[in-house]
Amino acid sequence: MVARRREHGFTLVEMITVIVLLGIIAVVLTPFIANAMQAWHDGKARAELMARGSLALERLAREVRQAVPNSLETLDAGQGIQFLRSRAGGRYIERFDNYGAAFTRVNRRFRKNVTLASGLYTLGSGLSVSAGDILVIGNTSPAALKTFPGDGPAVVLTGISATTPATDGTAQGQILGFASHRFGIDSPGRHFVIADQTVEVGLTGNTLRWHTATGLTNYDANADWGASDPVLVDGVSAVSFSYAPGTPAATGVLRIDLQLATDTNNSIRLYHEVHVRNTP
Numbered sequence: 001m002v003a004r005r006r007e008h009g010f011t012l013v014e015m016i017t018v019i020v021l022l023g024i025i026a027v028v029l030t031p032f033i034a035n036a037m038q039a040w041h042d043g044k045a046r047a048e049l050m051a052r053g054s055l056a057l058e059r060l061a062r063e064v065r066q067a068v069p070n071s072l073e074t075l076d077a078g079q080g081i082q083f084l085r086s087r088a089g090g091r092y093i094e095r096f097d098n099y100g101a102a103f104t105r106v107n108r109r110f111r112k113n114v115t116l117a118s119g120l121y122t123l124g125s126g127l128s129v130s131a132g133d134i135l136v137i138g139n140t141s142p143a144a145l146k147t148f149p150g151d152g153p154a155v156v157l158t159g160i161s162a163t164t165p166a167t168d169g170t171a172q173g174q175i176l177g178f179a180s181h182r183f184g185i186d187s188p189g190r191h192f193v194i195a196d197q198t199v200e201v202g203l204t205g206n207t208l209r210w211h212t213a214t215g216l217t218n219y220d221a222n223a224d225w226g227a228s229d230p231v232l233v234d235g236v237s238a239v240s241f242s243y244a245p246g247t248p249a250a251t252g253v254l255r256i257d258l259q260l261a262t263d264t265n266n267s268i269r270l271y272h273e274v275h276v277r278n279t280p
Helices: 012-064
Strands: 073-075 080-091 120-123 134-136 154-162 173-178 191-204 207-214 231-234 236-244 252-263 266-276
Touching (some): 012 252, 073 236, 080 120, 080 134, 080 236
Antiparallel strands (some): 073 080, 120 173, 134 154, 134 191, 154 173, 236 252
C-alpha cells in the first residue's frame, strides 16, 4: 500500500488576510517614516546653512580686523558696509625722535600741519609699494578719509626706497615717497598704515556680495556692489549691519545679524560681533 504525502502551502484566504494586514501596518507606519525622513532632511539643510553662514562671517571678521582705523562705516540703510583694508604698516620717525646721527634729514621726519615734500622716514625694512597703495596716518573718521586726495590723513604712495648712511646716517630704515602733502593729525604711537583696497560687502537680492576697488576708489557714501561681484554667501533672507565706532582708546564693535533660508521650513539666524581697532 502506497502512503500519501501531504502537500503544504497557503490558501487564498490566508494570502489575502496577510496582504490586508501588511497594508494596514504600512498605512499606520508611513506618517512616522515620512516625518523621520523630513526631520533628517531639514536637519541636513540647517547644518549646511549653518556651515555656509559661519564661513562667511569668519571671512568677513578676518577682513574687518585688517581695516584701517576709523575707516569702517555702514551703507544702504545697514544692508552693507565699507572699509579701507590695510596690507602693511609700521612706525614712522617723528621730528623730535632722538636717534643720534641716524635719520638726519629733518624734512623726512613727520610734522603735522606742515607740508612734507621729501618723503617720510620709517623704521625697519621689507616694505614694498604697488600701484594705487595709500599711506594713511592719523585717520579719525570716514569723513576724514573722504577729503582725499586733498590734505588729510591719506596720500598716494609713489615709491619706497632704502635709507643710506651717507645721506640719512643709517641703513636701518626706509623712505616712503609721495607728492607734497600735509597731514593734519599725528598718530599717538607714530603708526602708519599702507592700504591697498576699498572693500564693500552688501546685499543684492538674496546674495551677500564682496566688492573691492583699488586704493580709495569707491570709498564714498554709495553702495557700489552688484551682481557681477563675487558671492560671499547666498540664500540670504535678511541682513543687518550696525557699527558702534567707540573711541580712539577703545575698539569699535561691528554687529552682524544674518538670516539664511532654503525655504519656509529651513532657516537659521546668526549673530556675530567683531571688535575693530580704532587707535590711529
